[in-house]
Amino acid sequence: MISLKNVSISFGDLQVLKNVSAQFPTGETTAILGRSGAGKSVILKLLVGLLKADSGEVDVLGTELGRASQKELYSLRRRLGMLFQHSALFDSLTVEENIAFPLEQQKTPPPRTEIDRRVAESLNSVGLSGFQARNVSGLSGGQRKRVGLARAIITKPEILLFDEPNSGLDPLTSEAIDALICQMKQDLGITFIVITHDIVGALKVADHLCMLDEGKIVEHAPVKQFLISEHPVVRGFLNRNVSIDDEGGIRAPTVDEIRG
Amino acid sequence: MSLFAKAGHFGHFSWQVICRFVTLRWSVDTTLQHLSQTLFRCFLPVIAVVLPFGMVIALQGLEVFHLFGAERLLASLASVAIIRELSPVLASVLVAAQGGSANTAELGSMATEEELAATKVMGLDPIKLHVVPRVIAMTVACPILNVAGTTAGIGGAFFTAVYVKGENAGIFIDQLWEYTTPFDITAAFIKTAVFGLIIGLVSTYLGYYAKGGAAGVGKAVNSTVVNSILLFIAANYLLTSAMFGAMS
Amino acid sequence: MRVAGPVVRALAATGRFGLFSSRFIRVMFQHRPPFRRALDEAYRIGVQSLPVLLTIAAFVGTNLTMQGYHAFKPMGGEKMVGMFVGLAGVRELAPIIAAAMIAAKVGTEMASRIAVMRIREEIDALSVMAVNPHWYLVTPRLMATILVLPALTVLSIYGMLVASYGVAVYQLGLNGQEFLDFLQRGATVTDLAYGAMKSLVFGTIICLVSCYCGFYSKPGPRGVGSATNSAVVTSAVVCVMVNYIISELVYGR
Numbered sequence: 001m002i003s004l005k006n007v008s009i010s011f012g013d014l015q016v017l018k019n020v021s022a023q024f025p026t027g028e029t030t031a032i033l034g035r036s037g038a039g040k041s042v043i044l045k046l047l048v049g050l051l052k053a054d055s056g057e058v059d060v061l062g063t064e065l066g067r068a069s070q071k072e073l074y075s076l077r078r079r080l081g082m083l084f085q086h087s088a089l090f091d092s093l094t095v096e097e098n099i100a101f102p103l104e105q106q107k108t109p110p111p112r113t114e115i116d117r118r119v120a121e122s123l124n125s126v127g128l129s130g131f132q133a134r135n136v137s138g139l140s141g142g143q144r145k146r147v148g149l150a151r152a153i154i155t156k157p158e159i160l161l162f163d164e165p166n167s168g169l170d171p172l173t174s175e176a177i178d179a180l181i182c183q184m185k186q187d188l189g190i191t192f193i194v195i196t197h198d199i200v201g202a203l204k205v206a207d208h209l210c211m212l213d214e215g216k217i218v219e220h221a222p223v224k225q226f227l228i229s230e231h232p233v234v235r236g237f238l239n240r241n242v243s244i245d246d247e248g249g250i251r252a253p254t255v256d257e258i259r260g
Numbered sequence: 261m262s263l264f265a266k267a268g269h270f271g272h273f274s275w276q277v278i279c280r281f282v283t284l285r286w287s288v289d290t291t292l293q294h295l296s297q298t299l300f301r302c303f304l305p306v307i308a309v310v311l312p313f314g315m316v317i318a319l320q321g322l323e324v325f326h327l328f329g330a331e332r333l334l335a336s337l338a339s340v341a342i343i344r345e346l347s348p349v350l351a352s353v354l355v356a357a358q359g360g361s362a363n364t365a366e367l368g369s370m371a372t373e374e375e376l377a378a379t380k381v382m383g384l385d386p387i388k389l390h391v392v393p394r395v396i397a398m399t400v401a402c403p404i405l406n407v408a409g410t411t412a413g414i415g416g417a418f419f420t421a422v423y424v425k426g427e428n429a430g431i432f433i434d435q436l437w438e439y440t441t442p443f444d445i446t447a448a449f450i451k452t453a454v455f456g457l458i459i460g461l462v463s464t465y466l467g468y469y470a471k472g473g474a475a476g477v478g479k480a481v482n483s484t485v486v487n488s489i490l491l492f493i494a495a496n497y498l499l500t501s502a503m504f505g506a507m508s
Numbered sequence: 509m510r511v512a513g514p515v516v517r518a519l520a521a522t523g524r525f526g527l528f529s530s531r532f533i534r535v536m537f538q539h540r541p542p543f544r545r546a547l548d549e550a551y552r553i554g555v556q557s558l559p560v561l562l563t564i565a566a567f568v569g570t571n572l573t574m575q576g577y578h579a580f581k582p583m584g585g586e587k588m589v590g591m592f593v594g595l596a597g598v599r600e601l602a603p604i605i606a607a608a609m610i611a612a613k614v615g616t617e618m619a620s621r622i623a624v625m626r627i628r629e630e631i632d633a634l635s636v637m638a639v640n641p642h643w644y645l646v647t648p649r650l651m652a653t654i655l656v657l658p659a660l661t662v663l664s665i666y667g668m669l670v671a672s673y674g675v676a677v678y679q680l681g682l683n684g685q686e687f688l689d690f691l692q693r694g695a696t697v698t699d700l701a702y703g704a705m706k707s708l709v710f711g712t713i714i715c716l717v718s719c720y721c722g723f724y725s726k727p728g729p730r731g732v733g734s735a736t737n738s739a740v741v742t743s744a745v746v747c748v749m750v751n752y753i754i755s756e757l758v759y760g761r
Contacts, residue, residue, distance in 0.1 A: 282712045320596065365734060477620075
């Protein structure tokens with residue numbers, strides 16, 4: 001279970017989150033949307049303990065992050081997996097070494113054969129079978145994301161977090177990554193938190209959508225409800241990018257609708 | 261690139277810089293700006309390094325001279341050692357580390373963020389605009405900083421000799437210039453100007469041709485410090501041999 | 509006031525550095541020592557630094573000998589150059605020049621590597637994967653530095669002496685045996701040991717300062733360049749100051 005209760009945080013004079021409260025349902029996918037600089041990445045960092053809130057409570061899987069000790073924090077992180085915006089892979093290591101890293105760094109790492117098996121399994125599920133010995137520095141953007149994802153799932157986490165999974169990708173690759181995330185969602189059935197500004201991708205992937213604007217949550221609802229929201233920022237994101245068809249589902253907008 | 265190819269490339273770059281310098285196609289304003297920046301940046305580090313070294317010279321020197329009862333010779337030894345060799349070399353090491361790496365970092369960022377390419381596309385000459393002023397500034401700054409360093413070094417020696425080891429201040433000051441000749445001072449100026457030129461050319465060269473984003477800039481800065489020092493220390497040997505050859 | 513700003517910043521940085529080092533030292537013993545990574549790092553440091561170190565040590569030796577000769581000649585003491593090289597070179601110059609070059613080569617590399625990792629969020633990734641980044645990044649480097657630096661220093665001392673001998677005998681025409689006799693009066697094996705010990709201290713300083721500069725670097729390529737810059741300058745300055753303290757303790761009356 002993940003929740004924020006009256007969380008506020010500022011950097012210098014800039015207050016990034018103002019008294020934000022939200023609950024992210026277990027086992028479901030929530031997409032957090034907002035303009036650049038609205039505070040989306042900050043929420044993600046709060047959830048993994050890379051940042052501490054100035055006030056309020058951040059609760060993840062029963063641990064209150066504001067009061068957690070280093071040990072508790074590290075213990076919690078072992079139950080999470082995160083895909084960073086630029087994948088944050090270690091360039092000096094191979095694909096295999098990157099993916100195996102969280103396993104090898106455990107206090108009592110599993111035997112080599114077990115690690116190899118799990119790496120192969122992970123690579124398989126992200127569509128990169130056989131990539132073990134490749135050098136990370138030679139991979140394309142999409143491939144890097146896949147490796148990053150493979151690394152995030154190898155410890156069988158209870159929560160997966162995504163920081164702008166589509167950033168820096170061309171439309172085709174972006175679509176492929178969205179499809180991959182949907183597939184993972186079906187296979188793993190765990191809680192997904194996705195930070196994005198790509199509304200179309202979010203609608204494909206998420207069960208719930210949460211819109212951040214100027215440090216506050218302006219809309220937080222399941223998809224169907226979100227689509228008919230009247231809030232101007234939500235409408236701004238939706239209009240021209242997404243259209244609702246006659247049965248209340250989403251379809252791609254026509255050229256006229258795009259051009260407005 | 262092989263070593264020879266690199267040397268040739270560097271030589272070509274240096275030639276371009278020198279041509280523009282000689283034909284006066286550079287801005288005095290920008291040069292003075294860089295000069296003051298370099299002086300400001302390097303002043304404290306140079307002093308922070310040469311001063312303790314002066315202290316150590318006094319320390320070790322006194323140990324030795326104590327054996328011969330020749331403590332009064334310390335002042336002259338210290339000043340000669342500092343003026344002729346220690347200050348020029350140490351000050352230049354710090355200028356390379358602080359000023360040189362700053363040059364490389366700045367030019368490297370400009371290179372990797374495509375600012376230099378943009379300048380060329382606008383029909384301007386990035387070498388004239390960015391490189392030549394920095395090289396001139398470095399060549400001028402180094403001797404100036406050396407003077408500061410030498411003063412600090414001798415001050416440090418004085419401090420240790422008089423206040424820590426209890427030697428006589430008057431004798432120290434009196435003996436200070438015993439063995440120092442005007443030639444020494446000139447030689448130090450020439451040396452540090454040459455060192456400054458080397459540091460300027462190497463640091464701007466490595467920054468100008470930096471590739472590979474932030475990591476490339478890091479590598480370039482790394483190379484600058486090591487290679488500048490390597491080159492000017494070799495030059496130091498040649499210069500010193502020549503100067504003392506000339507003397508005797 | 510223009511002076512107060514930098515001074516306050518320097519003090520704040522020193523405090524942060526103290527915190528960084530203590531955090532690191534606390535963590536250092538919590539996990540298995542990374543022997544394999546430390547050895548890899550040690551090999552890299554040793555192999556990469558040695559040629560540069562030897563070359564520079566050699567040139568320091570040449571100039572030391574030349575200057576010493578010309579300084580003592582007026583007093584008729586040119587034969588004592590060997591002793592001068594021993595005292596100034598072995599005891600002081602070689603260790604500090606070795607430290608300066610290590611700071612320039614190894615320190616900058618550590619700082620820039622870590623700074624780039626910071627930009628690419630790799631340090632955050634380590635934290636999120638429940639690996640303490642301080643421990644993971646600094647420990648192997650510190651172990652490698654401690655392992656390798658004394659050997660490098662001793663080797664550079666020898667490099668310096670070889671070059672000194674060369675200049676003394678072949679360029680200045682002194683008697684080789686006399687040179688060596690006087691050399692041994694100026695510096696003994698004990699001094700060599702003190703030099704190695706000094707290098708341990710310098711190595712620790714360089715490693716911690718460089719890693720600190722990398723950890724707290726600012727974003728962008730300029731931040732990386734700046735971190736690299738600070739690493740070498742701060743290491744050099746601190747080493748030189750500590751050098752005086754050590755020399756005073758070891759050689760002072």
